[in-house]
Amino acid sequence: MDLTEKQLDSRVVYNGGFIEVLKDKVQLPDGSRSTREYITHPGAVAMLALLDNGKLVLERQYRYPLRREFIELPAGKIDAGEDILVTAQRELLEETGYIAREWTHLTTAWPCIGYSDERMEYFIARGLTHHGSRLDEGEFLEVFELAPDEALEWVRSGKITDSKTILGLFWLDKVLNGDWRAPE
Structure with missing residues (x-):
């Protein structure tokens, strides 16, 4: 059919x-x-940035459409003609101040298929070194560390409700537990 x-x-x-x-x-x-x-929508990237201590780099950010703060993965918009890895590297540095030595593309997801063509590209970033954040003008957020297991507990308890973050955390959990292999 x-x-x-x-x-x-x-x-x-x-x-x-x-x-x-x-x-x-x-x-x-x-x-x-x-x-x-x-x-x-131009599309976006989301990064699962893993520190050497095993914790994730997350953000707390106010989102105007819902008039509240959210706990999220670092993420950002793909600029026209920009390679998705370049976007991920740029956004991770701008928002968190980290540069990663190792990048793995996990998957592509479409978060709003009923009303948008937006796509979300997910990456795991490892081997992080801090170089100082470079937030865009008018961008305000708090960067913090959280263990992946605790982040999943925050999903279960409703403290993390952002869908891109939930999807990324579930993917990461499967990869870290050896249930799924990260694409090569």
């Missing part, structure tokens, strides 16, 4: 520079027509 929806028309409803909102007319697999509204 072919489930493909064919785009008949598309228009930009909003262009904010960082994201665009589009409204498309589509033909459904049964021949009927409908509309689809969605956000285009």
Whole structure:
């Protein structure tokens, strides 16, 4: 069964520079027509930065849309034409002040498939050395260390609720426990 929806028309409803909102007319697999509204996003990276002491580098950051603070993995937007590893290295340094000697790409995930084309690229970063953070203008966050097992407990207890962080922590747990091999 072919489930493909064919785009008949598309228009930009909003262009904010960082994201665009589009409204498309589509033909459904049964021949009927409908509309689809969605956000285009440049994509992002998330880093599971492991210190030599076995702890993770995490962040506490205020997120305006939900008007509260979240505990998150270091992460950031992919700039146009930028290699995802370069993005990960840049964002880790900017947000946490760390440079990693070893990088492993874990997976690609799409966090909002119902309304966005955003993709999230996950990396494990090891061999960290601190060089001082370089936060973007208007960016405020607290960087701290937490053991992976404790981070998973924070997921269970509801202290960590950010989906990119939860997914990354579950992947890391499988890799560290030897259940899954990190891609080579």
